[in-house]
Amino acid sequence: MRSAKIIPLAGHEDMCSECGLTAQCLSKDPADSDELHAFEIPATPRVLRRGEHLFRTGQPFESIIVLRSGAVKTYMISLGGKEQVVGFHLPGDLLGIDSVESGEHMCNAVALDTCSFCTLPFDKLMRLCARSRTIQYRLFSRVSRTILHGENMLLTLGQKSAEQRVAAFLLRLLRRQAERGYSTTEINLPMARADLASYLALAVETASRVLTRLQEAGVLSVRRSQVQILDIEALGQAAEERIDDLLRSDHQRQVR
């Protein structure tokens, strides 16, 4: 096991205000950023490289983690010793909320590429919540979204075929990228096929074959981790999902 050397990010004392993630993080309101600061939140941002762990099962849970850049996968080890991926996380995502009750981490989190993150000590966060309604509400919103996403995963695993699952997965990635202002035609899969497959409850070979099939059908073009979406409508059909305006072919962002 590689040990996780956590590197403090130099030269950034006041990250929250210059984070660029404020819309993704706990509060949109700059005023709240001061509150975060007053509560000594966040601690100095850290950086990890690919393969290093943010935390492991059994370690004491003390802080919620806010991912600032990079990608992280969370996974559990079954009694049989096999790995099961339970989530992929992008900048702005919160990690660790599943461990509040037990007080120790219930899964493992590993960097899929170089990533940086803030740690919000949970007790401080709780105190802050009691003071700031905005932040309290944002936090519950996030948690609510997490639970909802889990329910949607159940629906996916319960009703969709291998092809539909992979297509739906790609759509979700695209949507998340769109929300963050990234490309809606190109995906750089940060995870290995095995991870993708595990997450979707498929065999690696099946996941691979599905991607090949989607490529042969002209829906997309894959080369290792590079995925070009050629026909988003077709991808939507393959997933049996509606594709929202965020992803429509003209790629116009809805402005309100």
Added chain:
Amino acid sequence: MRSAKIIPLAGHEDMCSECGLTAQCLSKDPADSDELHAFEIPATPRVLRRGEHLFRTGQPFESIIVLRSGAVKTYMISLGGKEQVVGFHLPGDLLGIDSVESGEHMCNAVALDTCSFCTLPFDKLMRLCARSRTIQYRLFSRVSRTILHGENMLLTLGQKSAEQRVAAFLLRLLRRQAERGYSTTEINLPMARADLASYLALAVETASRVLTRLQEAGVLSVRRSQVQILDIEALGQAAEERIDDLLRSDHQRQVR
């Protein structure tokens, strides 16, 4: 669609203090019960009969629901119009937290038998959280447990066979009954086979066959919704799960 007639439970003005669920609900501390009261929480408990809905997809989300008795299933309808069960809920469980972000219910909740529940207006609950650290913490604990359970479901669906899933499901039910002080040898399945199967991402026929097979193996005895556990160790093996002391054959409760 049957309309949900919500019947106020007569003759109970101060339910929280006589709820008997305090250990399951938001606070163990009787003092906090006063706080709940001071915030006009809960509203008058309600009763629903089998088949009636607590809420439906798209209805405005205003209150968290605490189930007091009976059993409830939550489900979503996929684009194809098929029903997907996403949860079964027992007394003490919280319903609706997945809908905070969107402001409207994202799934349906229906009573599997006669059940009673309290509604906690979410805004009042938020204000209460800001005042009582105990309740705030308990609420986050619950939410954390919910997320963790979702992750465990992913693990189950990703790695377990039909037989293992059914066995694991029964074990979980037993464990929940044990926590609530009910039998650890007998289960009265409140849901139809179809619901059970949907939840475990199986066909009805498969679920049925698995139960038959477990019966033939002498692990349990099924008759419609009545399940007698004959060999809990064998059930644990069938589920590939460790069985905790709560369920050990002597049925002694661990006292600390």
Added chain:
DNA sequence: CGGGAACTTGAGCTCTGTCAAAGCTGGTGG
């Protein structure tokens, strides 16, 4: 007591998993 819903059982088929092998690729060391 009868009808319908829920459940079980059976037979056949298909999707996906498993096993095996070959192809790529990026990183490392000579």
Added chain:
DNA sequence: CCACCAGCTTTGACAGAGCTCAAGTTCCCG
């Protein structure tokens, strides 16, 4: 700078767990 190697990915062949369709059986409720 190039060659090699380990790990990741793809492809192929095959088998089997679980799904589908269909027909019984049981049970509940009116």
